[in-house]
Amino acid sequence: MTRQLLTGNAAAAWGARLAGADYVPAFPITPQTEILELLGRWIEAGELDARLTLLESEHSMMTAAGAAAATGVRAFTATSSQGLLYAMEMLYAVAGWRAPFVLVNVSRGVAAPVTLESDHTDALAARDSGFLQLHAATCQEVVDLVLLAYRLAERPEVRLPALVNLDGFLLSFTREPVELPAAEAAARFVGPFDPGPVRFRASRPLSQAVAVLGGVPYSYFRYEMHLAAEAAAAAWDEVAAEFEAAFGRRYEAVECYRADDADVALVLIGSLATAARDAVDRLREAGVRAGLVRPRLLRPWPVAALRRALAGRRAVAVLDQDLSMGQGGVLHAELAAALYGAPGAPAVLASFVGGLGGRDVVPEELFAMAEEALRSAELGRTPAPRLLFTEAELVEVRKLQGLAGAERAELAGAPSRGRS
């Protein structure tokens, strides 16, 4: 094993390389492009025995990935934000082809307005597609979760594609020390690609992804996909144990940090976990028994592990870096569904939305979230969902609005008027 400084994007590319990806259908989009460029350079240099094909859209890219996997090669691809949304029809479709491959999503807020910076709205839009979904918190996790995702996705009882998410900018362009698995050990862990019953060969004609008539066969095949995703949840511990045996790093489906005796647990996904662990330490120093519960697995949703981790907590503060308009935080709703009626479930599940489009979530906000959740538990009532936004930020936006108004007035030839 070698330890080196890698960006999250490079770590994702290393994941594909170490997994022995045969085929990389590609399309550029910020902040993901570097992954595909790096894979292309390795292929060009003869360091990776694969083919990269540049498609004309993510929709086509996802089709090619699924079609290649259905023909019997190990495929890898990556996208982000608008690209993921543009490909969305095919995410749902290829999941039903039962031809596993790995898609890395470098999360980025979705338009409108257009932004390049990170939140989880894009990845969560793929929540119901049939893709397994894993969220990395560090560059080390990026490479490791790509390997784990292949193993999980390719299991005969699963055979679903997998999305591995890493946060744009915060991980994609951030260098962290990464211990790269040795190539032989990684190849042993992932194993050769087994196309199973899905492959196109002259000697084995196959009609794949055909139409069905009526709700009965349709329901059957959709239920099969659901059960396959649940089988992935059941298989996680075994795959993670094998990974630990091979590489010494243990990945639970749900990471718990100082959560065993916590009164209040922070729940979030992705790279903010690093700051959240630090916030937990500082809350502990200040006498607040805080902990962090961070699902790595979003689909399948590790309900049993979440219930175990949160049973006995007095309060939970959920931070969503996504927003379902008219509903609120997606993670919060997911967690409520997992915990409702579970023995020992926390009485208070407080919802906070923050970090949209790369907006910083500062430590003070994490402290305040924990404190508000605890206070609510003492009062015995769940607080209203909160959208994190400060007075200073509002002033900043008002300034921008003032400038926009002045610009418009100038273009219209009218004297600029202050905004009331």
Add this chain to the structure above:
Amino acid sequence: MSEDTLLCRVRRMQELPSTHLLGAGTAMCAGCGGLQAFREVYELLGERTVVVNAAGCMTLLAVYPFTPFRGSWLYTSMASAPAGAQGVRDALDLLRAKGRMPPEDDLRVVVLSGDGAAYGMGLSATSAAIDRGLDFVYLCYDNEGYGNTGQQTSAATPRGARTATDTGSRGYPGRKKDLFGIWAAHRPAYAATVIGSEPVDLARKVERAARAPGPRLLLALTPCPTGWGFDPKDTVEIGRLAVRTGIFPLKEYEGGRVVHTKVPRPRLPVDAYLRTQQRFAHLFEPARDEATLREIQAAVDAYWAAVPG
């Protein structure tokens, strides 16, 4: 796949294969010109094919648990069948190159698309597949409208035709897009127009397409009893009239040159074709729409006037 596996050389009707590779009993309408053309093409290309399908009428060829194919089939989406073909082709090439599949297991990759996808939603994916030099045959069954949903206007709908979305007295006011010309502008390995009612011409073009690795178009005009409004028994006759009136020119592109493979002499007036179909009935009843008919005839005349020879 590089080696030529085409069964035979066809010069006369009697030499057409009668292998019946495509099973019967599909959900296509009686008299479907698309099924006619596809069957003729499939008989020649053979079972060592994987048909990559774009959403359209023919998506219902394979309905679980039945399939009419001796070879393989993959349904993709409306927009991205050429990208599906790319993924399959790339994967087959990789498997061969890496020794993970014997060469005899290789397949010819065929896209099967209606005009809705070919002229519209799938055009971007098609153009890019040609740019990449993808080794595939692209068969478009063109029934000049979104047939599977009840014949709404598509970019392939001809001027004056009534559709479910152009119901007025003048029919569709636009013009049919020149998909053959769009393909030819990409400099593909081969492109041809074909029609099921001219099976020898079709067979000769399938042969030529099979021998030209790279992007290859077979653009079939496919008379559609339900969408165009005619008796299913007339599919072949209407196809012949499309050729004899010069409305549908049979031609091929190869190496930068376009050659017409069947020049109608004498050309019948367009009325002879238009009269056979309910979608053009408003051009004749209650009174002849001379302006539109003249315009359609003039466009056909101008086309052939520009054809050398």
